[in-house]
Amino acid sequence: MGMVGGGRGAFIGSVHRMAATLDGEIELVCGAFSSDPERSRASGSDLYLPENRVYANFEEMIQREKELPEGERMDFVSIVTPNHMHFAPAKMALENGFHVVCDKPVTLNLPEALELKEVIARTGMLFCLTHNYTGYPMVKEAREIIKSGKLGEIRKVIVEYPQGWLAQLLEATGNKQADWRTDPARSGAAGCMGDIGTHAENMAEYITGLKITELCADLTTFVEGRRLEDDGNVLLRFENGAKGVLHASQIANGEENDFNIRIYGEFGGLQWWQMEPNTLIYKTNQDGARRIRTGVGNLSEAAKAHTRIPAGHPEAFLEAFANLYRNFAYTLKARMTGQEPNPLYTDFPGIEEGIRGLAFIDTCLASANSNEKWTKLVV
Amino acid sequence: MGMVGGGRGAFIGSVHRMAATLDGEIELVCGAFSSDPERSRASGSDLYLPENRVYANFEEMIQREKELPEGERMDFVSIVTPNHMHFAPAKMALENGFHVVCDKPVTLNLPEALELKEVIARTGMLFCLTHNYTGYPMVKEAREIIKSGKLGEIRKVIVEYPQGWLAQLLEATGNKQADWRTDPARSGAAGCMGDIGTHAENMAEYITGLKITELCADLTTFVEGRRLEDDGNVLLRFENGAKGVLHASQIANGEENDFNIRIYGEFGGLQWWQMEPNTLIYKTNQDGARRIRTGVGNLSEAAKAHTRIPAGHPEAFLEAFANLYRNFAYTLKARMTGQEPNPLYTDFPGIEEGIRGLAFIDTCLASANSNEKWTKLVV
Amino acid sequence: MGMVGGGRGAFIGSVHRMAATLDGEIELVCGAFSSDPERSRASGSDLYLPENRVYANFEEMIQREKELPEGERMDFVSIVTPNHMHFAPAKMALENGFHVVCDKPVTLNLPEALELKEVIARTGMLFCLTHNYTGYPMVKEAREIIKSGKLGEIRKVIVEYPQGWLAQLLEATGNKQADWRTDPARSGAAGCMGDIGTHAENMAEYITGLKITELCADLTTFVEGRRLEDDGNVLLRFENGAKGVLHASQIANGEENDFNIRIYGEFGGLQWWQMEPNTLIYKTNQDGARRIRTGVGNLSEAAKAHTRIPAGHPEAFLEAFANLYRNFAYTLKARMTGQEPNPLYTDFPGIEEGIRGLAFIDTCLASANSNEKWTKLVV
Amino acid sequence: MGMVGGGRGAFIGSVHRMAATLDGEIELVCGAFSSDPERSRASGSDLYLPENRVYANFEEMIQREKELPEGERMDFVSIVTPNHMHFAPAKMALENGFHVVCDKPVTLNLPEALELKEVIARTGMLFCLTHNYTGYPMVKEAREIIKSGKLGEIRKVIVEYPQGWLAQLLEATGNKQADWRTDPARSGAAGCMGDIGTHAENMAEYITGLKITELCADLTTFVEGRRLEDDGNVLLRFENGAKGVLHASQIANGEENDFNIRIYGEFGGLQWWQMEPNTLIYKTNQDGARRIRTGVGNLSEAAKAHTRIPAGHPEAFLEAFANLYRNFAYTLKARMTGQEPNPLYTDFPGIEEGIRGLAFIDTCLASANSNEKWTKLVV
Structure with missing residues (x-):
């Protein structure tokens, strides 16, 4: 997973990271954590990422990751920026062969969302919208x-x-x-x-x-x-x-x-x-x-x-959020291994909900x- | 208190009776409990009322009670019939010198309510509407x-x-x-x-x-x-x-x-x-x-x-209901004894709320x- | 019902009165509300009792009431004094033909309770102990x-x-x-x-x-x-x-x-x-x-x-307390009218619980x- | 972190893993997940561990990890076996220079616990007992x-x-x-x-x-x-x-x-x-x-x-559990970097509580x- 947004001080970025990695199915491998390159770098360092996988912006991240060998590069992008910054990285990621997990609302406005739907359909990539409460x-x-x-x-x-x-x-x-x-x-x-x-x-x-x-x-x-x-x-x-x-x-x-x-x-x-x-x-x-x-x-x-x-050991917000990521991961894994995804795990929100x-x-x-x-x- | 309605099997009649008498300030002395005289009589008997204080209908009750000596006759009427039967007994009671407690909604429709307001103003009698939840x-x-x-x-x-x-x-x-x-x-x-x-x-x-x-x-x-x-x-x-x-x-x-x-x-x-x-x-x-x-x-x-x-000894529906009756009783008592009513107890709903x-x-x-x-x- | 104790300022006295009269089956007809005759009189006046039914002490109450014609005199005594004043009035009431309702604990100590059990057995009177929470x-x-x-x-x-x-x-x-x-x-x-x-x-x-x-x-x-x-x-x-x-x-x-x-x-x-x-x-x-x-x-x-x-109209402490009094009243009524008491209503605590x-x-x-x-x- | 126990089907093993890794401060690098080597291997594979870091038993794990270069080998052992299997791996880990996190009760019996206290004191290693509810x-x-x-x-x-x-x-x-x-x-x-x-x-x-x-x-x-x-x-x-x-x-x-x-x-x-x-x-x-x-x-x-x-986004069992691991990790990090640990984070249970x-x-x-x-x- 590569992350767009979610640098130091952002609430939702760390939520996504904890949720994504909870089940041991997803690893954060790179990120463009802030529009401020210095802040992005500092955030990457906090997260123990190697310097060369911390990027100044999402364009750089997508381009450079694409150049990495398969198996090493990120499999998908997680977009946790404010709403006006959802559409551009999502579109670019999808068009460059990366699946996308995106915070909600899916885009700044309806026309962007409709265009994104078209991009998803065209590229055939997976897209998950984190309406986390349904998890x-x-x-x-x-x-x-x-x-x-x-x-x-x-x-x-x-x-x-x-x-x-x-x-x-x-x-x-x-x-x-x-x-x-x-x-x-x-x-x-x-x-x-x-x-x-x-x-x-x-x-x-x-x-x-x-x-x-x-x-x-x-x-x-x-x-x-x-x-x-x-x-x-x-x-x-x-x-x-x-x-x-x-x-x-x-x-x-x-x-x-x-x-x-x-x-x-x-x-x-x-x-x-x-x-x-x-x-x-x-x-x-x-x-x-x-x-x-x-x-x-x-x-x-x-x-x-x-x-x-087990019962009585309460699970809460992060675990529900993690259910979306885990379902996304299982579905992605099924696709990557050429298997039929388990319908229990294809239950995550997507572009239609957006x-x-x-x-x-x-x-x-x-x-x-x-x-x-x-x-x-x-x- | 004389009651109109609330005969055997009526839910709200017994609620009014329990609420009215809870604090020992009000006594049920007569009633016209049903439009069916036989049922009214049976209900009066259940309530240990003397036969001559159980009436066939509200008209009879108001007329006969009025003929009794002051101090013996009822002081007010409690109306607990279905909505279409609120207006007539309320009006007649007020015009014959009896105060009124009435279940809500105050009348079948707005014109009746407005007319009742005029009757209350004209007669100067007390009127309490049992929006009990405010008690x-x-x-x-x-x-x-x-x-x-x-x-x-x-x-x-x-x-x-x-x-x-x-x-x-x-x-x-x-x-x-x-x-x-x-x-x-x-x-x-x-x-x-x-x-x-x-x-x-x-x-x-x-x-x-x-x-x-x-x-x-x-x-x-x-x-x-x-x-x-x-x-x-x-x-x-x-x-x-x-x-x-x-x-x-x-x-x-x-x-x-x-x-x-x-x-x-x-x-x-x-x-x-x-x-x-x-x-x-x-x-x-x-x-x-x-x-x-x-x-x-x-x-x-x-x-x-x-x-x-004291705290922790829960009071509930009947006690709240009784608060309206008790406030009405205190206010009525103040009037009957020529005293200024305590403003804490004049807090009960009336015709304006109706x-x-x-x-x-x-x-x-x-x-x-x-x-x-x-x-x-x-x- | 005649009451022993429960004068002005006593918490439990008014609880017993509200509970006893809630269902319209019991009427307070007399009392010895305080060991201070003046206080007893004032309390009786608060309760709208006629002066000649307010007594200076329980001995007077029991004696005088006994002299009243049946149907006019109290049917039972309700004892709501502190614990050390339960035994004497209970015993005297029972031995003079009055049934008894008594607050708990039944007496000041176990020997008194065992003696009271013997009195109850000997007189054959009804005895109710107000372990009210079971109501x-x-x-x-x-x-x-x-x-x-x-x-x-x-x-x-x-x-x-x-x-x-x-x-x-x-x-x-x-x-x-x-x-x-x-x-x-x-x-x-x-x-x-x-x-x-x-x-x-x-x-x-x-x-x-x-x-x-x-x-x-x-x-x-x-x-x-x-x-x-x-x-x-x-x-x-x-x-x-x-x-x-x-x-x-x-x-x-x-x-x-x-x-x-x-x-x-x-x-x-x-x-x-x-x-x-x-x-x-x-x-x-x-x-x-x-x-x-x-x-x-x-x-x-x-x-x-x-x-x-009906459901959702909460009943609470006083209603539960009243259930004991009502059951006692129903059972007493059955006895007074020579009927078999309904077993649903004989469920009230007595001397054994005490x-x-x-x-x-x-x-x-x-x-x-x-x-x-x-x-x-x-x- | 290397784990002892917690193979397939164990409830508490996955809890420890989720808790340990939640905050991105701890990485699972090796394990001896079961006393059955085959089961241990399968569990390691489920967890995406390289085969050479999945061991047949804790003795092997401790010995082999010790041979790895610093920075590569595990920093501490997490013991999540049934109670009778706490003492031996804890003692061996401590004596071989590995810190220890251990499930509770700390050992099978009090003599073991007292001996472990002595080992901890002698080796000067960190020890955390997962009385997780205090987190x-x-x-x-x-x-x-x-x-x-x-x-x-x-x-x-x-x-x-x-x-x-x-x-x-x-x-x-x-x-x-x-x-x-x-x-x-x-x-x-x-x-x-x-x-x-x-x-x-x-x-x-x-x-x-x-x-x-x-x-x-x-x-x-x-x-x-x-x-x-x-x-x-x-x-x-x-x-x-x-x-x-x-x-x-x-x-x-x-x-x-x-x-x-x-x-x-x-x-x-x-x-x-x-x-x-x-x-x-x-x-x-x-x-x-x-x-x-x-x-x-x-x-x-x-x-x-x-x-x-933020408030209203409930945190629950795993997050509380993770607080122990995170505090342990922060305290360990301070020690490894020669800094004074923040007293807010030294609050985790240890051998005395055990x-x-x-x-x-x-x-x-x-x-x-x-x-x-x-x-x-x-x-």
């Missing part, structure tokens, strides 16, 4: 329960993503994370809805297997001086007639990363909460609530395949500026 | 915290009322509660939004002290054959610029009576959950979450005045039938 | 589950009763509750173990249906100047070979009234917590945890018979003073 | 709060470690984990108390900074045919006069890995639960409960130094077989 075993279990039909027809979905960290104008204090995430040039046309709203949208569609078809959004910038919206409330309608609510916030003062989802069908409901991720609650009018737990009892193959350690995410952002923005009640989400 | 000590505490300014400007309100009991067509099975609550003639123009949505609206306005000014509603009847909506998702806007989400459901399979509210201000957030009502969570980015608990530490006078027993509830219902219905994004809530 | 529906459900054999042989019981209110020398500050509860003359030979340890012992035996046969206790007085122990840790052994731990504390700073029990059998475990009393957790290795909830689904007859309102409680206290004290590991609990 | 940030925070004196004198400690996985005779079904853990020859003289009781003992002493001085244990083998005890209840006394309860179980049917601790001091209490490890509850009589959360607000340096990602663990086991066993109430824990 949790209990998310897999929820999806399997719904697939099995136990809940019957899905009627209602409530998906929430409240955070509080931007309740004040943090971007004015030199906070790097706040700075780029509230800057349209680097983050894209949306703030809150791009950064976390897309996770909520992706989760709702992933677990239910249903597509959102139209929505009604009320977006707000609560903090004075902020350039992007920091809060959004959205009514949802799904393809099967199900209704829903999605709300996300960066100004929900006191909330950490309180992502959660509830889904109600004819015969029961499910509830999952990211901050206590090893519990899935399954409720019915008849039997009350059951706590389905990672590693306990007779779970789906999908849940078991994404669990490493496109839906950007379409969701655009639809929210369009709705927020419209007097029409419903705006269709079309890709 | 919880931790709800009082939440309101006081917000009043104190600790949260700063309120930015976001999430209020939820999911129930699952009508996930199937229960009204077709002979269930009395389901029967009248899904019948427009007895319940009013709304089902779910009238029965529980109004509690959510009332709670949001009560705790924050802010009025909802416009909303956008998506109402659905999920269960085939049902005559009123059984689910609603609503975007809210408040007078101060705060935004919100209110959703209520009777088809959230597996949910009991999962009423809860979260409120976020500039400096922190509050969270309260009816099913574990003695905990109020107060969160800030700086200090994490504090569990404020009924009876523990330095609470507001309002919270303390609505608590009966009117806002019906206006909320009407606005939701109008919005649900409109292509306009926002519908104003005006009284 | 919760989910406690009934737990007992029924174990009776049904679903857990198999019981192996382990953990019962805890931590409180924090006596973490400082509160009795030196004029706190009445602290004062008598830490005074051997009024409380008995034990402090913490008498006040709350006996609830824990009673709960463990009630739910499991098993008797404690021997124990090993470590009792401590942590707060300097206190006259009775304020903390105790006890190893338990049960008649069937099950093992257990019971610990209770009044110095667990920060705890309210955190009574809870866990029971493990061959095939699963149960967990119940008084501060969220409507949930019973049922765990198995195979299926994870199920939340059994008051009012939800297919519960035992015993649980249903002790529930008043005797075991005092034996438990004595055994703990003996063990605490012994170098022997195990001390037998014999009655 | 959690909220455990560090608890320890710092107590150190700060905020709780005042510690009065009571409740530490619990219930598991349910051995509720049936699992060792008769071919389960490898159950097999060796219930075999005295491989596990040592205790079952449950050795495997998990020692974690509880270590945690209680680590957080409070207090030593257990005497105890009273009741140990039981509930499952017929089992060779070691599967349950234990223990009364504790600490050096400062604090009292405590420790109970551990492998037959608490339905429990996963429910390790938790509560500590009460004069001025407040703390509560931590391994299955939701990012929350530390801090309770006082005055202010109710505060949820201290990993990454939120103003935490101790110790807590912050053991946290990788010796106390074995002394605890021996004292429990002695107490269980004694009629004396108290048995002193002496090292």
